[in-house]
Amino acid sequence: MKTKADRIANMPDYPFARWGEKVRAARAAGLDVIRLDIGNPDLPPPDKVVDALCSSARDPSAHGYPGYRGIPQLREGITSYYERRFNVNLNPQEEVVPLLGSKEGIAHLSLAILDPGDLVLVPDPGYPSYTMGAVIAGARVHKFPLLPERGFLPDLDAIPSDVALEAKVIWLNYPNNPTAATADLKFLEQAVAFAREHDILLCHDLPYCDVTYDGYTAPSVLQVPGAKEVAVEFNSLSKTYNMAGWRVGIAAGNPDVLASLFAIKSNVDSGQFLPVQEAAARALETPEDWIKARNRIYKERISTAVSGLAALGFPVSPQKATFYIWTRVPEGQNSEGFATALLENTGVSVAPGSFFGEKGEGYIRISLTSPKAHIAEAMDRIRKYISGLSST
Ligand SMILES: Cc1ncc(COP(=O)(O)O)c(C=O)c1O
Structure with missing residues (x-):
């Protein structure tokens, strides 16, 4: 067997x-x-998020399959958050997909857009799921180094041009796990230009955008003009609102890529428990x-x-x-x-x-x-x- x-x-x-x-x-x-x-x-x-979960869970009609796309309240909660936090406008129908935690979306993204043998650019060190998602999809991984002498930002120009031209996806993550490095909007602009030049999908992973200090504000890649043409961003309620066990993540950006991600997801999961979605929408309004x-x-x-x-x-x-x-x-x-x-x-x-x-x-x-x-x-x-x- x-x-x-x-x-x-x-x-x-x-x-x-x-x-x-x-x-x-x-x-x-x-x-x-x-x-x-x-x-x-x-x-x-936040207390009100736990209260919302409890009261929604008491509704006898809340326990069925919740639908595949995420309830409008959650999708609109995500778009309002992106508008308030980053001044980024997203269409809640096509440019946002709620995830069962961003890890799920990161892994499924690879299955959704990569064919066996495709090449993916992954930071080293980096969050393991970028590589593992590619491995599950049968893709190959080229690692590029994040070095202390460059503040753990990659030197995109040092990626050999034949590798960059062959690659289908590049992963970036700032604020960064594990190095705690941050990137400014100028760096994200360079990354978008790199993705455009080489016809690569830029996947930016932003779960730590609201764990910041001393007045620092972390940018979204979607703030870069035209980024939606070449990028998707993963985000999460796990760290922003201390909701790691709830499994609520976000994919936002390029609608064609998100349609492929949704095609995989709708065949693999059946959406998220409705009370979790309702409470997550409340979380996104947190002052x-x-x-x-x-x-x-x-x-x-x-x-x-x-x-x-x-x-x-x-x-x-x-x-x-x-x-x-x-x-x-x-x-x-x-x-x-x-x-x-x-x-x-x-x-x-x-x-x-x-x-x-x-x-x-x-x-x-x-x-x-x-x-x-x-x-x-x-x-x-x-x-x-x-x-x-x-x-x-
Ligand atoms: C960089 C990064 N991306 C994604 C995730 C996954 O977060 P979650 O699946 O809880 O949304 C984590 C979790 O630690 C992380 O550090």
Whole structure:
């Protein structure tokens, strides 16, 4: 009996699923684990969003199939959000598709527009689903490096021209996971020009656009004039409104690409639970004050972690967005080895940078999605561990 398609024969396990097993084993061994590995917001969504979910779920008529395209209220909530937040106008019928989390849409996008053997340009380090979506679709991946000396922005001109001409899709993600780097609108303009010149679909992934600090405002690629001709943007309610478990994402932009994405989705899923859609529409109306107050909490956590790490000699730079800290492992150690030793010796769980690609080797990513007291405790444990290492 065949139990595996060729296209997934060499597909590694999703790295964070594998890491989750290590965390479970550490807990089973009696360790008090502080999880700073996955970007899983610990704070709650706005109250009114939870209230909307509960009251909608009490309606006996809310439990059937909700329809495929997303309810008008949610689509219009998305377009109003894009207009208010980015001054971008979208047609709610054709230029927006609600997703079961943006990860779902990212993976299905590849199936929707790529043929086996097509070439995809993916940042290294980068969110694993860009590569995995391409692998599932039987496509080939060309990785381009994000390097510290360029502020983790790619040098698009360094992509060989034959590769750029062959490629069908390029993935970009700013504010960036895992590096916390940001890009300005000028960079996104260059990316749109690159996509246009090479006849490539630009997929911009923007889930951290509202996790920003010190007055920084992250741009949407759709702000670039004419971007809809060559780009789609993925967005998410997971980080903006602390709704990661709800699975609500957004694809917006080029209507032809979105029609292909919808063709796949309507054959794979049957839409999203109606109360979730109704509550998500309410979330998208959340006043900016709520977001600012939430971001102040992240900012305090970042300060706690940065001062702890800097005192231990980990290189850390100031950041304008995301709740991640991307820092180098001590000299002579590798990412997964260091993160594993840290977990097993201290119970502090951070993500090995190698989970995000070869260029992530030598780094760890620390996710500040735990209370400040836990972060302070984690820094203390790391300090004791590192000083133990240097005294042996
Ligand atoms: C860069 C990036 N894109 C997409 C996602 C997926 O988010 P979700 O599926 O929760 O919308 C994540 C989640 O961590 C992410 O970091």
